[in-house]
Amino acid sequence: MIGYVTLGTNDLQRAAAFYDALLIELGAKRLWEFGTGIGWGTAQDKPSLAIMKPYDGKAATVGNGVMVGLLADSRETVDRVYRKALALGSKDEGPAGPRSEGFYVGYFRDLDGNKLCAYFAG
Numbered sequence: 001m002i003g004y005v006t007l008g009t010n011d012l013q014r015a016a017a018f019y020d021a022l023l024i025e026l027g028a029k030r031l032w033e034f035g036t037g038i039g040w041g042t043a044q045d046k047p048s049l050a051i052m053k054p055y056d057g058k059a060a061t062v063g064n065g066v067m068v069g070l071l072a073d074s075r076e077t078v079d080r081v082y083r084k085a086l087a088l089g090s091k092d093e094g095p096a097g098p099r100s101e102g103f104y105v106g107y108f109r110d111l112d113g114n115k116l117c118a119y120f121a122g
Helices: 012-026 075-087
Strands: 004-008 029-034 037-041 048-052 068-071 091-100 103-109 115-121
Touching: 004 037, 012 029, 012 037, 012 048, 012 068, 012 075, 075 091, 075 103, 075 115, 091 115
Parallel strands: 004 048, 068 115
Antiparallel strands: 029 037, 037 048, 091 103, 103 115
């Protein structure tokens, strides 16, 4: 159902370097880019994640209660993505580990303060 998610940034190049290094851990690559935005995914016909400078020219801000879940193929991948995010300067929002039966997740904020998690269900 979800085609793509866009997160705002105030520093496109800094955010691009963060997501280039982070999303490769999930097998994603840049699918498109232009002056104010970049999108990553595994294929054009699969869900993707994008960062954009706001269209209205105002500062990007973080949405309260907004979070992007990045699907991982194993608990080990969750651990790897979570550790990579922290190594890239992310803020910890909850360490990788089980949260309920069959749900393993690690929470973090990107360099602009957007909340994300890497998760594995199974």
